[in-house]
Amino acid sequence: MPDGPxxxxxxxxxxxxxxxxxxVDYLSDEGIAGIVYLADRLxxxxxxEGPAGTGKTQLAKSVAEIxxxxxxxxxCYEGLDESKALYEWxxxxxxxxxxxxxxxxxxxxWDQIEEDxxxxxxxxxxxxxxxxxxxxxxxxxxDEVDRVEVxxxxxxxxxxxxxxxxxxxxxxxxxxQIPLVFLTSNNTRELSEALKRRCLFLxxxxxxxxxEKEIVLTKVPDxxxxxxxxxxxxxxxxxxxxxxxxxxxxxxxxWARTLMLLGVEKVDAEVATSTANILLKYQTDIAKANKELxxxxxxxxxxxx
Amino acid sequence: MGEQLAVAGAPMLxxxxxxxxxxxxxxxxVSLTEHxxxxxxxxxxxxxxxxxFKYALAATLVKNNAHWRSFxxxxxxxxxxxxxxxxxxxxxxxxxxxxxxxxxxxxxxxGDGQMQGGGGHEALSAEELAEMLYQSLLRGDQxxxxxxxxxxxxxxxxxEPGRPVGGTYYLYRTLRNLDLDSVMNRLMDQSRSGRDDxxxxxxxxxxxxxxxxxxxxxxxxxxxAEIRRRLVADRGVEAMAKTLRKPLPEDIDFMHASRxxxxxxxxxxxxxxxxxxxxxxxxxxxxRKGPLDFRNTVRHSLSYGGVPAEPKFRYPRPAKPxxxxxxxISGSVAAFARFTLHLVYxxxxxxxxxxxxxxxxxxxxxxxxxxxxEDIVESIHRVNTEADVVWVDGHSDYGHAFExxxxxxxxxxxxxxxxxxxxxxxxxxxxxxxxxxxEIRHRARHVYWLNPEPRSxxxxxxxxxxxxxxxxxxxxxxxxxRQLEKFVxxxx
Ligand SMILES: Nc1ncnc2c1ncn2[C@@H]1O[C@H](COP(=O)(O)OP(=O)(O)O)[C@@H](O)[C@H]1O
Ligand SMILES: [Mg+2]
Numbered sequence: 001m002p003d004g005p006x007x008x009x010x011x012x013x014x015x016x017x018x019x020x021x022x023x024v025d026y027l028s029d030e031g032i033a034g035i036v037y038l039a040d041r042l043x044x045x046x047x048x049e050g051p052a053g054t055g056k057t058q059l060a061k062s063v064a065e066i067x068x069x070x071x072x073x074x075x076c077y078e079g080l081d082e083s084k085a086l087y088e089w090x091x092x093x094x095x096x097x098x099x100x101x102x103x104x105x106x107x108x109x110w111d112q113i114e115e116d117x118x119x120x121x122x123x124x125x126x127x128x129x130x131x132x133x134x135x136x137x138x139x140x141x142x143d144e145v146d147r148v149e150v151x152x153x154x155x156x157x158x159x160x161x162x163x164x165x166x167x168x169x170x171x172x173x174x175x176x177q178i179p180l181v182f183l184t185s186n187n188t189r190e191l192s193e194a195l196k197r198r199c200l201f202l203x204x205x206x207x208x209x210x211x212e213k214e215i216v217l218t219k220v221p222d223x224x225x226x227x228x229x230x231x232x233x234x235x236x237x238x239x240x241x242x243x244x245x246x247x248x249x250x251x252x253x254x255w256a257r258t259l260m261l262l263g264v265e266k267v268d269a270e271v272a273t274s275t276a277n278i279l280l281k282y283q284t285d286i287a288k289a290n291k292e293l294x295x296x297x298x299x300x301x302x303x304x305x
Numbered sequence: 306m307g308e309q310l311a312v313a314g315a316p317m318l319x320x321x322x323x324x325x326x327x328x329x330x331x332x333x334x335v336s337l338t339e340h341x342x343x344x345x346x347x348x349x350x351x352x353x354x355x356x357x358f359k360y361a362l363a364a365t366l367v368k369n370n371a372h373w374r375s376f377x378x379x380x381x382x383x384x385x386x387x388x389x390x391x392x393x394x395x396x397x398x399x400x401x402x403x404x405x406x407x408x409x410x411x412x413x414x415x416g417d418g419q420m421q422g423g424g425g426h427e428a429l430s431a432e433e434l435a436e437m438l439y440q441s442l443l444r445g446d447q448x449x450x451x452x453x454x455x456x457x458x459x460x461x462x463x464x465e466p467g468r469p470v471g472g473t474y475y476l477y478r479t480l481r482n483l484d485l486d487s488v489m490n491r492l493m494d495q496s497r498s499g500r501d502d503x504x505x506x507x508x509x510x511x512x513x514x515x516x517x518x519x520x521x522x523x524x525x526x527x528x529x530a531e532i533r534r535r536l537v538a539d540r541g542v543e544a545m546a547k548t549l550r551k552p553l554p555e556d557i558d559f560m561h562a563s564r565x566x567x568x569x570x571x572x573x574x575x576x577x578x579x580x581x582x583x584x585x586x587x588x589x590x591x592x593r594k595g596p597l598d599f600r601n602t603v604r605h606s607l608s609y610g611g612v613p614a615e616p617k618f619r620y621p622r623p624a625k626p627x628x629x630x631x632x633x634i635s636g637s638v639a640a641f642a643r644f645t646l647h648l649v650y651x652x653x654x655x656x657x658x659x660x661x662x663x664x665x666x667x668x669x670x671x672x673x674x675x676x677x678x679e680d681i682v683e684s685i686h687r688v689n690t691e692a693d694v695v696w697v698d699g700h701s702d703y704g705h706a707f708e709x710x711x712x713x714x715x716x717x718x719x720x721x722x723x724x725x726x727x728x729x730x731x732x733x734x735x736x737x738x739x740x741x742x743x744e745i746r747h748r749a750r751h752v753y754w755l756n757p758e759p760r761s762x763x764x765x766x767x768x769x770x771x772x773x774x775x776x777x778x779x780x781x782x783x784x785x786x787r788q789l790e791k792f793v794x795x796x797x
Contacts, residue, residue: 014350014354014357030356030357030360031356031360031363034350034356034357034360034361034364035360035361035364037349037350038346038349038350038361038364038365041349042342042345042346042349044342046364047368049370050370187370187576188575188576188579189576189579189580190576190577190580193336193368196368196369197336197338197339197368198338199368200342200364200365201363201364201365201367201368201369202364203370203373209519230512233512233515233516234508234512236515236519237511237512237515240515267508268506268508269506269507269508272508284683292511293507293508293511294507294508
């Protein structure tokens with residue numbers, strides 16, 4: 001493993017991480033900030049797991065921003081392979097080079113040509129290799145890693161443990177610095193033990209009410225304290241219902257923005273019902289939430305008073 | 306950094322060692338690498354910063370969110386007596402002076418007299434404690450809640466040294482005395498009376514209630530923590546770690562799962578069914594070749610001077626397998642059946658072609674209840690109320706159910722079908738009709754039987770799983786997720 005510049009840590013303390021993230025409008029908590037701090041100290045990748053829309057991708061972006069690093073992102077999808085993740089030989093260019101040498105009357109021997117066409121000039125660098133070769137500070141984001149087949153994970157292992165890649169034609173390329181690496185997963189399948197062992201594990205769940213309110217206050221321009229508070233409270237109550245899909249932070253933000261557009265100052269049952277489709281995606285969930293929030297159960301309680 | 310290194314000295318490492326041993330005993334898989342990472346981590350995060358310390362350990366040692374509950378329990382026991390403010394002792398010492406003063410004023414304002422014991426605050430009267438409880442919840446004040454928790458446990462739990470009673474008993478006793486229901490009513494009345502001009506709307510009621518409930522939850526956690534501290538102080542870390550241990554979701558017995566545990570099971574089951582889907586699909590893919598992959602062929606041709614010497618093929622898209630689930634939902638496996646239906650629902654989400662059948666002494670197809678709805682609760686409710694599964698008396702009759710299955714749907718089992726049968730094979734001494742299973746196996750790709758009973762009970766009493774099993778490709782004990790996962794692994 002490369003040593004990296006000795007003792008040059010990116011953060012002074014857990015609070016330092018937290019404060020700097022807040023400055024770029026990312027509201028972390030003790031767990032998030034603590035693990036980012038630890039990742040920097042230990043030189044280990046972070047595997048961030050949790051429901052969609054809880055700020056996993058944004059965390060990597062924000063950390064890049066506060067450390068003045070370039071974000072290199074590998075978006076995963078089913079069928080992603082080495083040639084898209086790591087590197088690929090530019091075979092068109094290579095073919096042209098071979099054709100050209102043939103046309104030349106073939107003064108160069110095949111050995112020479114082979115050496116030639118498997119050199120840097122013919123290499124197409126993909127995100128993983130790009131991150132390893134970077135001279136400037138980078139943050140590597142391997143986004144939604146649970147989307148690739150489990151076999152493809154093997155591609156990542158060498159990079160995650162040794163910060164190097166082996167290319168048969170070029171040899172082993174080692175990183176000059178240990179980049180901060182984030183892998184995200186929506187947990188649609190279990191990742192391999194080998195991958196998990198190499199990472200620090202961070203589970204990001206829906207934020208608690210206070211943090212969500214803060215997120216709304218920072219992310220939605222001009223929103224009042226009181227409206228942000230109502231939004232966060234209602235979302236908390238909705239998340240307690242047994243739903244097909246709970247509202248995510250991004251949906252909370254969309255909802256808050258909508259309320260602003262509509263000029264709402266106080267969210268009553270009517271407003272909540274008519275805008276619930278922004279918060280919830282499934283018809284059955286919307287029906288359930290509407291029923292629960294304006295419902296007879298609490299009216300009964302009132303009557304009993 | 307030298308100072309922090311000192312923290313991670315020998316005592317710390319020994320402590321960490323013991324902690325990891327206990328994690329392993331609780332079933333958490335901690336590898337050597339992870340142990341080493343944790344040793345590294347504690348050099349950077351001081352124990353005094355307890356929350357950060359806890360997250361640091363979790364990040365290195367726990368790679369599965371479903372294991373968090375077990376981890377946290379072990380952590381709280383292990384480190385319960387470390388850190389100043391967590392020491393057992395002076396109950397009111399950590400309550401800010403000004404709060405106490407305020408409380409005192411409040412009490413005298415109500416004409417209930419002065420705080421007892423002058424400035425010493427040693428003992429609160431019952432009324433004072435009740436008032437403090439109310440105030441702490443009204444304000445949502447954490448340190449006040451902690452003080453209330455300590456006082457209440459001391460006063461109500463009836464803890465005595467050496468008494469071999471578990472934590473839940475003390476929790477129950479404490480809570481009963483606090484009568485939180487009435488406190489809740491008082492809090493809600495307070496919210497309502499704050500606005501005599503107009504009553505609270507149902508939405509407002511709901512939000513207020515949810516807020517107070519979350520505070521009550523916080524208080525309960527403080528109480529639990531206090532009980533745990535006292536138990537640990539009395540009986541030692543090792544003993545308590547063992548007593549308080551919580552099973553991992555994968556070790557929870559389907560048949561005896563509590564409500565909360567069912568919830569954990571449900572969360573854990575989705576990734577597993579996806580794995581099952583992949584496994585079943587992959588089996589069919591082996592040895593087959595898809596269409597030519599042009600780019601890949603050309604890419605490799607470069608090693609041969611541009612001659613496409615080695616044709617490359619795409620992987621074929623995995624074929625969608627077809628699954629028939631046949632599940633016993635009788636009383637003897639009621640808890641398992643609930644779980645089974647969640648399993649069916651999850652599988653139905655993964656496979657395009659799943660058909661589900663449930664039986665007691667009659668059998669009915671319930672595929673339609675899982676289709677076109679996103680609401681699992683609804684699906685299960687419909688299965689339980691609408692499925693026609695009782696033939697005579699609603700006591701299990703596997704033989705009759707299988708026979709009916711065969712005559713109604715047998716023809717639809719084909720060479721692509723994998724059949725999963727779930728049940729304890731307790732047949733109430735009816736005729737087995739095991740020929741049906743034999744016939745199904747003839748037609749199907751595979752037939753597997755999953756039994757939620759411990760293996761030692763098989764073929765005792767009216768269980769005839771052995772007889773059916775001879776006609777299956779495999780019979781598996783399936784009492785928990787760990788075993789279910791092992792079954793999934795067998796499929797590769
Ligand atoms: N803690 C947070 N602080 C600030 N914004 C957040 C936070 N969590 C989520 N968001 C916002 O919510 C949206 C979704 O976040 P994203 O990172 O895309 O979610 P994920 O990657 O987990 O699916 C983004 O607009 C993001 O800025
Ligand atoms: Mg994302």
